[in-house]
Amino acid sequence: MIIVFGAGVVGVLVEAFVPRRFRHAVQVILALAALAAAFVQVVRLGGTEIIGAVGSVAIDGPALFLQGTVLVLAFISMFFFAERRIEAGGNAFAPAASSLPGSEEERVLVQQRALQTEIYPLSMLAVGGMMLFPAANDLLAMFVALEVLSLPLYILCGMARRRRLLSQEAAMKYFLLGAFASGFFIFGASFVYGFAGSLEFAEIDAALGARVGQEGLLLAGVGMMAVGLLFKIGAVPFHAWTPDVYQGAPTQVTAFMAACTKLAAFGAMMRLFYVGLGGIRTDWQPMLWAVAIATMVVGIVVALSQTDIKRMLAYSSIAHGGFILTAFVAVDELAIAAILFYLAAYGFVTLGAFAVVTLVRDAGGEATHLSKWAGLGRRSPLLAATFGLFLLALAGIPLTSGFVGKLTVFTAAFQGGAMPLVIVGVLVSAVAAFFYVRVIVLMFFSDPAPEGPTVAVPSVWTTAGIAVGAVATIVLGVLPGPLLDLAEQAALFIR
Amino acid sequence: MNPTSYLVLATILFTLGSGGVLLRRNALVAFMSVELMLNAANLAFVAFARMHGALDGQIVAFFVMIIAAAEVVIGLAIIVMIFRTRRSASVDDASLLKL
Amino acid sequence: MTTRLADQLGRAEIQAVEQVEGFGADPWWIIALKCLGIFVLLLLMTLFVIVFERKVVARMQHRIGPNRVGPKGWLQSLADGVKLMLKEDIVPKAADRVVYILAPIISAVPAFLVFGLIPLGPEVSIFGETTRLQLTDTPVAVLLILAIASSGVYGLMLAGWSSGSPYPLLGGLRSSAQVISYELAMSLSFVAVFLFAGTMSTSGIVESQERIWYALILAPSFVVYMVSMVGETNRAPFDLPEAEGELVAGFGTEYSSIKYAMFFLAEYINMINVSALATTLFLGGWRAPWPLSAIGDGMFNEGWWPLLWFLAKVLVLLFVFIWLRGTLPRFRYDQFMKLGWKVLIPFSLAWIVLVGGLRLAMNEGVTRQQIFLVVGIALAVFMVISFISSWIGERVRDDEEESEDAAEKPFDPFAGGHPVPPLPGQQGSTPVAATVGPPAGSDHTDESDSSEEGTRA
Amino acid sequence: MTFPWLTTLIAVPALGAVLTALVPAGRGRLAKQSALAFALLTLGVAVAVIAQFEIGGDRYQLGEQYTWIDALGIHWALGIDGIGAALVGLAAVATPIVALAMWPEADAERRDPKPFFALLLASEALILTAFLAKDLLLFYVVFEAMLIPLYFMIGMYGGPQRRYAALKFLLYNIFGGLVMLAAVIGVYVQSIDAGAPSFLLMDLMALDISANAQRWLFLGFMLAFAIKAPLWPFHTWLPDAAAEATPSNAAFLSGVADKVGTFGMIALAVPLFPVAAQDFAPVIVVLAVVSIVYGALLAIGQTDIKRLIGYVSISHFGFIVLGIFVLTGRGATGATFYMVNHGLATIALFVIAGFMIARRQSRMIADYGGIQKPAPKLAGAFLIAGLSGLALPPLATFLSEFLVIAATFEQYRAAGVIATVGIVLAALYVLWLYQRTMTGPVPEENAGTRDLGRRETMVVAPLLALILAIGVFPRTVVDVIDDGVAPTLAEVDVESPPPVVSVTDLVVEGNDH
Amino acid sequence: MDLYAPMIGLIILGAVFAVFSVVVSTVIGPKRYNRARLDSYECGIEPTPQPVGGGRIPIKYYLTAMTFIIFDIEIIFLYPWAVRFDHLGVFGFVAMVTFLFLITVPFVYEWRRGGLEWD
Structure with missing residues (x-):
């Protein structure tokens, strides 16, 4: 974690001192090296269980698992960030985020092939926050991590090279609502603190049974903190930002964000609710039941009517959050393992899917309208097949990672006594299959649109990233054993 | 020390803030409302810290302040950016992203 | 973390530092008196300082300064105040x-x-x-x-x-x-x-x-x-x-x-x-x-x-x-x-x-000699480093300028948000000027830098 | 370690699918040849496997078991019993025939034929796995996974409405599948609660699941199977799929793939949840009877040949389900036997209909007439296939239908009566279809209809031969099936023994007719 | 609270003075209407109408404000640290140096990227 933060800091310095033409290479290498080094460190730490940093950071199975996953996913995301081929020499980001779209200044920068390199330090900082988030062992560290991971993302969202207005708008919406949610989180935290007299989860847990008469305070606090965290997850009814932001943000960032933020947020949520508030689970379980059902249903039902591929994936991501929540209400190790696995599996799929979206382009940039995807299977079967694979994984068809994920999650939920949730989940998955399959139909069975989009030939960066995503999807679908074992071993929080 | 009155104040501030975010159409105002929410949280933390006779609540308030500052910086950057591109800071004008 | 830090600081001291010895016990009339005293003192000093300033500056400029109102002009500022009031x-x-x-x-x-x-x-x-x-x-x-x-x-x-x-x-x-x-x-x-x-x-x-x-x-x-x-x-x-x-x-x-x-x-x-x-x-x-x-x-x-x-x-x-x-x-x-x-x-x-x-x-009980030694070494190292870095910095900056000069944009009168006339050496964004590349020179450093400035935001 | 016959049986078509997919684009013929070769090879392996099957041996033979996902107790567990053996045989026989039948059809398509053949082999591999799987999750995985190749097969080739049909097919089945997933998880959770998490069928069957839980789980399974083996009212995807897919594809779909549904009922739903099966049997019997009559009535009303055959299938699936859920050995044997026979008959019908359609370029019955004059062989084949649908002795279907109806009479007299009505209706639609298409004056445009060609004969002949052969010598097949049925129903018997005489006796008795 | 009460007295005194002066001056000052006098002062040229809600504020000032906020926060941390310096020992010192370093990084960045150039 410190390695990543360090890399972020060094990245800023690089930004400051290295001349422009070397910046990109240096930043990419730095980012990748840092992520790899951090991953090695996480692996070396495997199995340790300590509470460090004066009690505010807990290194345990779930934390390490999620940190490792975040690192791997971020590593792949960096591949996409580094892609320069599809935008004729530039990457997918505006050369200078502050320049006015269409202004002289921008034109010059584009001509110069100026590259946006600040994305790397920014994403390093975000990754650092994501690593801290699931490891945070007190309310303060959790809040700090929440912000550290969010703030760079807000900015990253506004940096798209094409469709700048959309992108900036996404950034603003994300920012306003995100800040709103973190306001809820911290206010709720203050109530919980007021109730328990301590910030540390273990002590909060201890206080749950000890203090009576102030449950109102506690529950209000828990509710508000849940709002903050559910927002990050994109659960209904706090999901309103997701489609807008996913659509508006540069697709690479969307991929990164969709995969990694969800991961980190679920990790944090598990720690908060399991470790800190495990004692009052009967109080918060009904709430999460309702949220889970609403999330699944709304996510899928609204996704049905989408015509933009990024929005559709956004709603699907909301729904997947709902699936994970079904397991969340079953508080046991099986559930933790299931969630961990699902998150990892989902991360790879999402990354891959969004990366494919970056490749389908027309004159105006990415062609995200569904009608433009018609007949893609004829024109570039390999790409369409890959995307089809990701869609099938999202739909949870067997032999893909999505299926195993769903299986584990529903198993956990079922065992935790949440059978109605499982049934809703299953019904909703069936509906979900409809729109995933619809895209496949469109790609393979429709005649190509006459002036349809072209598929950009990516450089080795994106190709490698998508390939990793696809391979992971299949491997986790066919041979999920090792990762499942790992998740199971990791599924124990320390207090 | 009885924190009730402080809590009531904090809650009122928080409600005002959240109301502001939801109701005001100007991005800057909404954004300031968010800051108000954070400060309400600060107040609550400090009040509770007094109640428990512990310092950690106050320390949290410090951190919240930094984070609020960081948010200000980021938020202003984004809002100014939008303002420059479209010469308006109204949330309603930013409506390219619709369902 | 915070809890433990708080322990480190010692909870008992929290209450102790909330009072400053010798304050907060005055009767109300003393407070009122003090308030009034400070108030009057400030007003008087203001009046005095204004005249004082004018006189000192005048003396420095070989002038006499205010000398009409009141004894030797010392009431000048009071008169000015009354005048402004009216x-x-x-x-x-x-x-x-x-x-x-x-x-x-x-x-x-x-x-x-x-x-x-x-x-x-x-x-x-x-x-x-x-x-x-x-x-x-x-x-x-x-x-x-x-x-x-x-x-x-x-x-x-x-x-x-x-x-x-x-x-x-x-x-x-x-x-x-x-x-x-x-x-x-x-x-x-x-x-x-x-x-x-x-x-x-x-x-x-x-x-x-x-x-x-x-x-x-x-x-x-x-x-x-x-x-x-x-x-x-x-x-x-x-x-x-x-x-x-x-x-x-x-x-x-x-x-x-x-x-x-x-x-x-x-x-x-x-x-x-x-x-x-x-x-x-x-x-x-x-x-x-x-x-x-x-x-x-x-x-x-x-x-x-x-x-x-x-x-x-x-x-x-x-x-x-x-x-x-x-x-x-x-x-x-x-x-x-x-x-x-x-x-x-x-x-x-x-x-x-x-x-x-x-x-x-x-x-921590380090002796003075040791401190001086360390400080001396640190200073020396610092000077060497700063020397080298400024040297490198110059080189890098030159590089950067070179690469960015090529992109030197025409002067944008609205760049800062307010219309300003072009400085000498800058070209207005008129059609004629746009075709003429501005001469490369140090004049443009600021301009090219400011184009980057916003990326930070 | 003995030779992993069953894995080989699955691996051969899977390998074939991969290799066929790797055939360079444009070499359609090579793809076809490769697919056919692999399908025949599979048939060979299947024959070898079935030959090793010992009647009266262990319940599951040639078993293989490897741990797949340890964390969830999932295994790659295969085994073959009587029911499985019969259906494996069916699938292995059907695939090369379908591949061969598709041969000319593929040429008529605008698309590259390669994907079809690759997908065909892939789905064969998955279907075989389903018949052999002895791990519930493995079964589920292939049960769902096979939808994908089938979906593409329907969606990429066929009539103008094929995309709609494909989507409908997929959605219906995914819906059913996901509900089943919930039930699968439910069973698994039961096993966790029992302290031995496992997906192995043998372990699961040994579980003592409470009656209430059984009912819910049973419903979950049954929904999926009822959709797959189209049981009224979950049938509506089949007519569309049958009408829009290419004829040989439709043959494969309803002849082979849908058998997984009925196979699931008899091999999974009933033995896993014996109590629930008994509770729900009357309901399902009613549905089955409705299916029979409804399918038959709608078949009569159809104007589209393929759609008509689709409805015929629904009617026949009604018989199969009926046979299973009378819950007697006679019924189950009859149903399984029916599966095989119906598979053969349906394939024959679809394939021959396909030949006709290829000639006339129309699916409308009204466009035909008098075909038997210019193309007597075609008409003859069609008649035999049709009659086998009608279950006329000595054709194969007769015995199975008889077994089912006899068993039904023993248990549910009313249902038996109504099911018999279905037979009458069957006579009506088959004969009427034949009459409308083959007999009568020859319209001008049908005068030049070619008779069956060499390859077409190669396709039809083995089918008809098999239908006839099994009809005349049912004993072998029935013995094999019966060997599987007995232990399966034993689970039901444990709870409440049905009033049945020795199963074998009944079969023999039935055979004597 | 007693410590802060006297300040309130001073606030009241100052406010009363200021308000009183302003009010008195408006009352006793002359009133002579003159359109030109009420226009905003632009060296005599015809005044440009201001947009509603004040004019546009150059971006530069936002930058300054943002940087200020960062340092202000830093100072908030420095003060208690300084006051308790002797009690915090080596740990406190190291922590603060780290913190200062981290604050310096963006500062250096801004410096290098031209955020500290005024014209």
């Missing part, structure tokens, strides 16, 4: 009325407050009540002073904004930018003082200077403070907000009558304030200067005497203000900001670390 009060029609009227009040009121926290002397007896010669003190007095002082900025800002006119707006912005910039340096210069004093209460700081003034042992801090105090009060040579040549009268352009006088008053009181603060923090407060303090077993440090020393010290500092105004030309805005951000702040930060390190070393 002038027509104009509210421009583009102005935001409420804010426009409130702005001078907002700027004046905080100015009065600061003095409430300044210790003017030790314990004295007023009508039989023993009390300290200070309105009040709190454990965070200096912080409070800073807060009060900076709230005065709102007055300037709002005045500029509410006038509904371009010059005041720019003036207001400038002055607030200036004030907040220099406030940073100023605040940073205090840190070393707190480090030594171990308290933020003003009386406590004066107490701790019994042996030696901080101006001596913390000379760099003092220098930083002196510079920033001038910047903070918008005084020459840093009086950019009212730079007549550029901005007419800055934020006060649209003000007239007593409202204008209010700003004026606030400015002068602020001068007195910062001088008083300097006295308190660095010059031993009300303590008698060295030779006097030795006389008669410290008799000059008791009773009402210290008030005299205090005022004398303040006056000396005020004289410095006037002296500066009389001798130094006005800075350019960019030079001024550069001084603040690129010199004072980094320097202060480095100084804080150094002081902290030294004090830590002393606390």
